[in-house]
Every structure is written in C-alpha cells, then in structure tokens.
Amino acid sequence: MVNRPATDDLRVALVEQARAEGFAAIGIASAAPDRPRAEQLDLWLGDDRHGTMDWMATRVAERASPQTLWPEANSVIALGMSYAPANDPLALAGESDKGRISVYAQGRDYHDTVKKALKRLARWLVAQAPGEQVKVFVDTAPVMEKPLGQAAGLGWQGKHTNLVSRADGSWLFLGAIYTTIDFAPDAAHQPRCGSCSACLDACPTAAFPAPFQLDARRCISYLTIENAGPIPHEFRKAIGNRIYGCDDCLAVCPWNRFAQSAAANAAFLPRAELAAPRLAELLALDDAAFRRLFSGSPIKRIGRNRFVRNCLIAAGNSADPTLVEPVSRLARDADPVVAEAAQWALRELTAVP
Known part of the structure; x- marks a missing residue:
C-alpha cells in the first residue's frame, strides 16, 4: 500500500x-x-x-x-x-383518490x-x-x-x-x-438554516422533537417503509394519501429555489404510472402484479403486503365511496396487517358524518 x-x-x-x-x-x-x-x-x-x-x-x-x-x-x-x-412534490396533497409516492422512488x-x-x-x-x-x-x-x-x-x-x-x-x-489515498480534507459546511423552521412546521406527525433531531418512530417515511407492522392509529389520519415515504419537510425548504431539475438523468424521471397512481388500481395488486409494477423500483423492497397496507390507510382517509368495494375485499386478506388496515379503512369510509 x-x-x-x-x-x-x-x-x-x-x-x-x-x-x-x-x-x-x-x-x-x-x-x-x-x-x-x-x-x-x-x-x-x-x-x-x-x-x-x-x-x-x-x-x-x-x-x-x-x-x-x-x-x-x-x-x-x-x-x-x-x-x-x-x-411540485406536494401537488397531489388534495387529490385523495391518488397516492403520493416520494420523489426519489418514482423513477428507477x-x-x-x-x-x-x-x-x-x-x-x-x-x-x-x-x-x-x-x-x-x-x-x-x-x-x-x-x-x-x-x-x-x-x-x-x-x-x-x-x-x-x-x-x-x-x-x-x-x-x-x-x-487509502491521503487527501487533504475539505472544510466542513456550517449550518445555514438560520431562524427558518419551515421543515419542522410542515411535518404532519411532529416527528422533530427539536431542531436537528428526528424521532423516526413518528416519521411517515419510517412508518410507510421501515415499519412492518400495523401503522399506529395516532398517525393514520396525518398520513393522508402518502403511500410510500414523505417529502413534506424537504419540499418546503427555501434552499430548493436554487436547485435545478435533474431531468437530464433519465433514471430519476418519474414513471408515468407512479407519478399520480390511483388508489383503486393499487388496492387490486396481488403479489405477482406488485412485483411487475415495481420491477426496478426501490418500492419493491417493502413487498406487496406493506405497500397495500399503506394504500389502505390512504383509502381510509379519502372519503371516496368508490373505494369501499376494493377495501372490503382486502378486509379478508391472508395477511393480518393488511386485513386490519382494510377493516379500519372500511370503518372510516362508511362512518356516518
């Protein structure tokens, strides 16, 4: 050496x-x-x-x-x-019949x-x-x-x-x-957030106990990706129509106004079927269809059951009566976590105002 x-x-x-x-x-x-x-x-x-x-x-x-x-x-x-x-990563926030997928996972x-x-x-x-x-x-x-x-x-x-x-x-x-090469290190970058709290204020689940601190257990990205069990009830309404990850704290950062679109890298361009997917179609996915749809996607890593669980939480938040039928079918799913999420979503969709 x-x-x-x-x-x-x-x-x-x-x-x-x-x-x-x-x-x-x-x-x-x-x-x-x-x-x-x-x-x-x-x-x-x-x-x-x-x-x-x-x-x-x-x-x-x-x-x-x-x-x-x-x-x-x-x-x-x-x-x-x-x-x-x-x-705009937040553009689908008001379209409850569609699922929101984090920007990084919409391409390859x-x-x-x-x-x-x-x-x-x-x-x-x-x-x-x-x-x-x-x-x-x-x-x-x-x-x-x-x-x-x-x-x-x-x-x-x-x-x-x-x-x-x-x-x-x-x-x-x-x-x-x-x-092993001995390069002279660059100077560490100093924080430039100043008094801005946009990211903290935007978090739907209050996942930041303090600035520069994250409690992953409250983070929607963790809850929809890393968490394998039922999503805690206290976070279900706040998840809205997010079905894989969350971009809210990133999207509101003022420093993004200097960022140039990465469209030149074709690998990161959003696939049309993932940019604004309809919940009704996603709820119909069996394991084979899930694998086909998400071939080459990071979403494939979490598997069909966890992903459909996420879609059911979004369906329960949608107030869309057309989703009652596909949700009802999943209430008898072989996976107990999926079945429980479907039963919750069905109660939300059929609740009397």
Missing part, C-alpha cells in the same frame, strides 16, 4: 471525473474517528428513536467511524447526485444508478493512483452518509436532519468512496 499524500492535480482531476459521472457534489472528509459524530449517534440510539431499525445499532462502531469499518482508509470521498424534481432504483457511477469513478481513481485501494458505498452499509457529507463540505444537516446543499437544495442521493 502506497499511502502517499494526494497531489493537487489528482484532486482536480477527481472532481472533473466525478462531474463527468453525473455527480453534482463532491467533497472529501477524513476517515479518522470523529467523537461528536459518534456521540450524536449514541444519543439517538439511546433514546430508541431508530424504532425497529435494529441494523442501525448492530454495527454502531463501524457506523460511527470509517476507520472502524476499514482501518486502512485515510479519506472519505463524499458524493451527491441530484434528483431535484421538475414538479437510485441504488443501482449511483452505485454504478461510484464504481466507475473508483476504478478511474485506482488507475490514477496505482497501489491504492478503494471501497464504494451507497445506503447499504454502516456508513453515515449525511454527517460525512457535511464534514466533506457538500452541505449541512438541516433542522430536518437531511443534508441541504446551497446548490441542490434537499434533493441529493448520497454515496461514498473510502480510500
């Missing part, structure tokens, strides 16, 4: 190559342990704010420090690929697109620095992409805890390349 300091020329070439691979943001952080970052993670886990996401706790040491995951790493190359939407699975670009960039980097090593990560390993993104200067973790970029707003898919 060479472990020699990187030259300025290599750094400049790296930035240019990253742009050529479609990354809108790139920065470099040290792979060394960072005590404040580790302590913040410990506090979050200690308060059980991760809910049932046990994988957040099982490899906490590796998550807290890149060098615990890979001792030979010297630098973390943090990268962001924009998926800024062309249309970002894991595939970002990871392929990361691998190409990593191969290029190794060719420029023989003897050095790299590892690539995108959302599937114990890597704290958002804190590392802030440490690398890509942006800052806003009051909603997501990364915010001055150039790309709230719409960045994040990835990382760990490397």
Whole structure:
C-alpha cells in the first residue's frame, strides 16, 4: 500500500471525473474517528428513536467511524447526485383518490444508478493512483452518509436532519468512496438554516422533537417503509394519501429555489404510472402484479403486503365511496396487517358524518 499524500492535480482531476459521472457534489472528509459524530449517534440510539431499525445499532462502531469499518482508509470521498424534481412534490396533497409516492422512488432504483457511477469513478481513481485501494458505498452499509457529507463540505444537516446543499437544495442521493489515498480534507459546511423552521412546521406527525433531531418512530417515511407492522392509529389520519415515504419537510425548504431539475438523468424521471397512481388500481395488486409494477423500483423492497397496507390507510382517509368495494375485499386478506388496515379503512369510509 502506497499511502502517499494526494497531489493537487489528482484532486482536480477527481472532481472533473466525478462531474463527468453525473455527480453534482463532491467533497472529501477524513476517515479518522470523529467523537461528536459518534456521540450524536449514541444519543439517538439511546433514546430508541431508530424504532425497529435494529441494523442501525448492530454495527454502531463501524457506523460511527470509517476507520472502524476499514482501518486502512485515510479519506472519505463524499458524493451527491441530484434528483431535484421538475414538479411540485406536494401537488397531489388534495387529490385523495391518488397516492403520493416520494420523489426519489418514482423513477428507477437510485441504488443501482449511483452505485454504478461510484464504481466507475473508483476504478478511474485506482488507475490514477496505482497501489491504492478503494471501497464504494451507497445506503447499504454502516456508513453515515449525511454527517460525512457535511464534514466533506457538500452541505449541512438541516433542522430536518437531511443534508441541504446551497446548490441542490434537499434533493441529493448520497454515496461514498473510502480510500487509502491521503487527501487533504475539505472544510466542513456550517449550518445555514438560520431562524427558518419551515421543515419542522410542515411535518404532519411532529416527528422533530427539536431542531436537528428526528424521532423516526413518528416519521411517515419510517412508518410507510421501515415499519412492518400495523401503522399506529395516532398517525393514520396525518398520513393522508402518502403511500410510500414523505417529502413534506424537504419540499418546503427555501434552499430548493436554487436547485435545478435533474431531468437530464433519465433514471430519476418519474414513471408515468407512479407519478399520480390511483388508489383503486393499487388496492387490486396481488403479489405477482406488485412485483411487475415495481420491477426496478426501490418500492419493491417493502413487498406487496406493506405497500397495500399503506394504500389502505390512504383509502381510509379519502372519503371516496368508490373505494369501499376494493377495501372490503382486502378486509379478508391472508395477511393480518393488511386485513386490519382494510377493516379500519372500511370503518372510516362508511362512518356516518
């Protein structure tokens, strides 16, 4: 292993190559342990704010420090690929017969697109620095992409805890390349939220106990994606017609006015059938039809039962009498969580005003 300091020329070439691979943001952080970052993670886990996401706790040491995951790493190359939407993510809020799918999940699975670009960039980097090593990560390993993104200067973790970029707003898919190359780190980005509380005020379920803190157990993204059991009754009305994730806290961020639409990346363009899907059609999905519809989509990961459960909550909030029939059929579904959600939705739809 060479472990020699990187030259300025290599750094400049790296930035240019990253742009050529479609990354809108790139920065470099040290792979060394960072005590404040580790302590913040410990506090979050200690308060059980991760809910049932046990994988957040099982490899906490590796998550807290890149060098615990890979001792030979010297630098973390943090990268962001924009998926800024062309249309208003909140446009379907009043269309109760349709389901709202988070912007990031309306196109092809970002894991595939970002990871392929990361691998190409990593191969290029190794060719420029023989003897050095790299590892690539995108959302599937114990890597704290958002804190590392802030440490690398890509942006800052806003009051909603997501990364915010001055150039790309709230719409960045994040990835990382760990490397043995000893790059000089960029300066960490300082928070620029000021007195703004738009994201906190927009949250339908009050998932932010305080600025810069998230209780995942109250977050609609967690409830509709990570949570496998029944959705707690206290959150069902607030979910509205959101059937996969929630964009509200991201969409209202004022920094988004600087973000340019990512329409040039065809992978992130919304599929027509997912941009404004009708609940009646989604409620009719069996497992095979679900798999066909969501082939190549991140939604496929949660499975038919969890997705239909979400659609039933939206149906119960719709006040749409035409949904009584499809909901009634699901009240006898083989999956008990689906059946319970259907029974709740049926009561909501048939309740006397």
